[in-house]
Amino acid sequence: MTETRLIHLVDDDEAIRHSASFMLRHAGFRVKTYMDGVAFLEQVAAAERGCILLDVQMPGMDGLEVQETLNARGVAMPVIVLTGHGDVAVAVRAMKAGAVDFVEKPYTKQTLIDALSRAFDRLEARRKEDVLAEEARGLIERLTARERDVLNGLVEGQTNKVIAETLDISPRTVEIHRANLMEKMEAPSLSTVLRIAFAAGFGGTTAS
Amino acid sequence: MSDTPKAFQVPLHQLDAPAHQLHFESILNSVPDAMVVTDESGTILAFSRAAEQLFGYTAAEMIGRAVNVLMAGRDRTNHDTYIGNYLRTGHRQIIGKGRVVIAARADGTLFPVDLKIGEARIDGRFLFTAFIRDLTEQQRSELRMQEMQSELVHFSRLSAVGTMASALAHELNQPLTAVANYLEASRDLLDSPDPDMREILREALSEAARQAVRAGEIVRKLRSYVSRGEVDAHPVSLRPLLADAIALSKTSRERADIPVNIEVDAGVDRVLADPIQIQQVVINLIRNAMDAMTGRSDARIEVRAAPTEEPGLIEIEVCDNGPGLSPEMKESIFKPFATTKAQGMGLGLSICQTIVEAHGGTIRALAAENGGTCFRFTLRQDTEAGPT
Numbered sequence: 001m002t003e004t005r006l007i008h009l010v011d012d013d014e015a016i017r018h019s020a021s022f023m024l025r026h027a028g029f030r031v032k033t034y035m036d037g038v039a040f041l042e043q044v045a046a047a048e049r050g051c052i053l054l055d056v057q058m059p060g061m062d063g064l065e066v067q068e069t070l071n072a073r074g075v076a077m078p079v080i081v082l083t084g085h086g087d088v089a090v091a092v093r094a095m096k097a098g099a100v101d102f103v104e105k106p107y108t109k110q111t112l113i114d115a116l117s118r119a120f121d122r123l124e125a126r127r128k129e130d131v132l133a134e135e136a137r138g139l140i141e142r143l144t145a146r147e148r149d150v151l152n153g154l155v156e157g158q159t160n161k162v163i164a165e166t167l168d169i170s171p172r173t174v175e176i177h178r179a180n181l182m183e184k185m186e187a188p189s190l191s192t193v194l195r196i197a198f199a200a201g202f203g204g205t206t207a208s
Numbered sequence: 209m210s211d212t213p214k215a216f217q218v219p220l221h222q223l224d225a226p227a228h229q230l231h232f233e234s235i236l237n238s239v240p241d242a243m244v245v246t247d248e249s250g251t252i253l254a255f256s257r258a259a260e261q262l263f264g265y266t267a268a269e270m271i272g273r274a275v276n277v278l279m280a281g282r283d284r285t286n287h288d289t290y291i292g293n294y295l296r297t298g299h300r301q302i303i304g305k306g307r308v309v310i311a312a313r314a315d316g317t318l319f320p321v322d323l324k325i326g327e328a329r330i331d332g333r334f335l336f337t338a339f340i341r342d343l344t345e346q347q348r349s350e351l352r353m354q355e356m357q358s359e360l361v362h363f364s365r366l367s368a369v370g371t372m373a374s375a376l377a378h379e380l381n382q383p384l385t386a387v388a389n390y391l392e393a394s395r396d397l398l399d400s401p402d403p404d405m406r407e408i409l410r411e412a413l414s415e416a417a418r419q420a421v422r423a424g425e426i427v428r429k430l431r432s433y434v435s436r437g438e439v440d441a442h443p444v445s446l447r448p449l450l451a452d453a454i455a456l457s458k459t460s461r462e463r464a465d466i467p468v469n470i471e472v473d474a475g476v477d478r479v480l481a482d483p484i485q486i487q488q489v490v491i492n493l494i495r496n497a498m499d500a501m502t503g504r505s506d507a508r509i510e511v512r513a514a515p516t517e518e519p520g521l522i523e524i525e526v527c528d529n530g531p532g533l534s535p536e537m538k539e540s541i542f543k544p545f546a547t548t549k550a551q552g553m554g555l556g557l558s559i560c561q562t563i564v565e566a567h568g569g570t571i572r573a574l575a576a577e578n579g580g581t582c583f584r585f586t587l588r589q590d591t592e593a594g595p596t
Contacts, residue, residue, distance in 0.1 A: 013382045015419055019389035022412055026393050084381055106385040109392035 005120050006030045006050030010040045010066065011082070012058040020053070027113060037066035044075055049127070051119040052079045054099075056090050064090070067097045076126065078119040082107075129199075136200035142184045150177040155194060155202050236267075242340040246275045248333060250291055262342055264314035275338075280310040280318050281471045295334070303327055303336075308343060310451060316467050319344045320451055347455060383423040390416035441480045441567060443590035446513050447472045449483050450524075453490035454511065457498070466498055472513040476522040478590035481567060486587070489560045489571075493526035493583045496556065500530035500581065521569075521586050529580040533573060541573055560585070 007029050011017050017033040024031050032047070034040035036058055052070070056063035067079055081094040081102040091102040100122055101115040143151065146167075153163035153174075160178070164171040187193045223231065232254075236243065242259035246252050252275050255267035263270075263278055276287040283290075290301065306324040313319065320343040328335040390412045397405055447470070454468045479486075494509060501507035510527045533541065542561045557571075564571040564585045571585035 013386075015386040015415075015422070016382055016389075019386040019393075019412075019415065019419070023389040023393035026397055105381040106388045108388065109396070 004028065004030045005116075006032065006048055007053055007116065008032050008034065008040065008044075008047065008050055008077070009053045010034045010037060010058075010063070011053075011055040012036050013055070016055070023109060024112075024116075027109070029116070037061035037063065037069075041066065041069055044070070045073075049077055049123065051116055051123060052077050053082060053116075054079055055082045056094065057084060064093055064097060067094065067099065071098055078122050080115050080119055132199045133201065136196045139185045139196055140200050140202075143181055147177050147181040147184070150174055151181055151193070151197055151202065154178070154190065155197050239339075242342075244270075244275060244278070244338045244340065246336050246338070248291060248295060248336070250275045250287055253335070259340065262313075262340065263311070278311055278340075280312045281469060282474075283309060284312070291336075308448065310470065311340065317465075318454075318468070318470070320347050320455070347452070379426050380423055383419040383426070386419040387416045387423070390419070440482045441588075442482075443478055444481050444483050446477045446479050446522075446524075449481070449487060450490060450511055450513065453487040454494060456487065457491045457494035466501065466507045466509055468494065468509045468511060470511045473515060476513050476515050476589065479522060480588045480590050485563045486567070489563050489585065490524070490526065492556045492560050496583075497526060497528035497530065497581070500528055504530065516586060520589050520591055522589050523584050523586050525582050525584040527576050527580060527582040529576070529578045532575055532579050533581050538573055542571070 005028075007024055009017060009020055009024075009031055011020070011033070012035060014035075017035070021031040021033055030050075032050075034043070037054075038061055040052075054063045054066060063081055067081070070077075070079065078100040079094075079098065081091070081099045083091050083094070083102050083104055091104075094102050100119050103112055103115050140148070140151070149167055150163055153166060158166070160171050160174045164174045167174070182188075182190075182193060185193055185196055187196060220231070236254055236256040239256050240258060241256075242262040243254070243256035244252060244259055245254035252270050252273055255265070255270040257267075259270075260266055274287075276284045279287060294300065294303070302323065303325045306322060308320055309323050310318050311321045311323075322341040322343055324339045324341075326337045326339075328337070394409050394412045394416070397409060450470055450472065454470060458468075490511070494511070497509045498507075506529065508529050511524070512527070513522060513524045515521075516523045542557050560583075561571050564587075568588055569586040571583065574582045574584060576582045
């Protein structure tokens with residue numbers, strides 16, 4: 001858990017790196033700067049999670065190429081793209097490539113901070129989801145193979161009777177498995193069982 | 209050939225009067241250049257077949273009329289004075305030398321001609337014989353060449369400016385963004401009780417100022433790029449420069465029939481200019497004037513050059529009798545990308561201004577008395593040459 005929100009700022013212009021860091025630090029963020037896309041991509045794998053503030057127009061590798069590489073590598077940090085004023089085509093491409101927002105240079109402090117706040121909210125929500133999924137997977141690991149089979153049936157909306165027939169056991173046994181798995185998952189109700197199962201990635205696709 | 213009449217075998221000077229008359233008429237009908245004979249009052253005595261074709265008048269209607277109807281601008285009004293001066297002083301301005309002047313057709317159109325005048329003195333009176341060669345074709349091909357060259361320069365400059373625009377926006381946005389970053393952060397830190405904050409703010413504000421200067425330098429670089437920073441100004445004669453510009457502005461234009469009058473005051477003909485660039489300015493102004501008068505049958509453009517109150521500085525104006533400028537337009541007319549034309553980029557007048565200023569002059573737009581618009585720009589005179 002980080003106390004201060006971290007921004008990865010990628011811009012080839014030293015004046016922008018310096019001035020934006022100055023502003024953002026005094027606005028309560030932590031800022032790490034990178035002088036181009038290549039330098040950032042070298043370090044991103046080991047980097048702490050945060051929001052990425054990415055200048056589009058950079059020599060060598062431009063911002064959109066950096067964004068594509070991040071996508072290809074599965075880096076899930078939210079990206080805000082900094083574009084030139086009125087550069088609509090670039091902004092659209094950036095958003096299509098998954099940027100959470102774009103901000104036109106020159107921007108007001110409030111505009112940038114609002115965009116960053118939204119991005120951090122998203123990061124936080126994603127982080128919470130990840131925590132929940134982690135916890136849920138931990139709970140489900142406590143279950144026996146048979147209990148997981150029953151859970152699978154519950155996630156698919158089957159009745160005890162159908163589950164019993166599918167697994168070729170008695171409805172009474174299903175009831176026992178069900179009571180055990182609820183206790184192991186610390187779930188007081190079926191709805192809690194299902195929420196945990198979904199958070200762990202059960203249902204729809206495959207349960208693992 | 210054995211029965212050829214005897215009279216034709218005598219030398220020409222021995223011919224009798226009726227034979228002379230016949231011979232003279234055959235010359236008038238066959239001389240390839242336009243030929244006009246006048247007496248010393250400027251009254252036309254003879255008008256050749258070629259002159260009829262060139263000017264669009266018949267010999268019958270021209271004989272007995274004043275020759276100055278064939279001239280344009282100041283030549284037309286001052287012709288009598290020219291002859292008077294010559295008769296009084298014997299000082300030859302044109303006789304025997306030949307020069308290029310602007311002539312006027314019956315339909316009012318102006319065209320450049322090479323004018324040569326011979327004189328004869330008969331019984332104490334002068335006869336002047338003018339030979340006039342149309343230079344339109346010759347000048348047109350020269351001008352076409354020149355136009356192609358100047359358009360090439362112009363277009364390469366324009367497209368370079370175009371591709372520069374997005375690069376420039378980025379270049380300018382960087383320092384502006386930095387300035388905004390520093391200033392907004394500084395504003396929000398003003399009330400901080402931290403004693404170290406003063407020094408931090410001082411540094412941030414210095415940095416903001418440096419970035420503002422950087423933005424200014426980028427703008428300066430662009431301006432010098434557009435004007436190329438240097439002007440190859442040398443002494444040139446204004447009248448042919450303006451005549452060329454007028455002819456050029458009429459090429460490939462629908463409204464080439466709009467009469468364009470040219471008037472260059474005595475003593476302002478020699479200026480210091482890069483002729484191609486100044487032509488570009490005049491062409492732009494004339495074409496703007498033509499565009500402003502679309503659909504008007506009484507459209508008329510006046511190009512005048514006159515001295516200013518400031519010694520060494522002359523003023524050139526291009527006036528139209530179009531609808532005039534709105535007050536808003538007058539404000540922004542020289543700014544890049546300001547235009548009233550559907551197809552216009554709004555760069556013409558901005559480029560005119562850049563060129564004129566690079567020559568050390570100024571350009572402005574005024575309301576003309578007739579409701580139209582006058583554009584006036586100044587140029588430096590070639591003072592080396594002295595008065596002409």
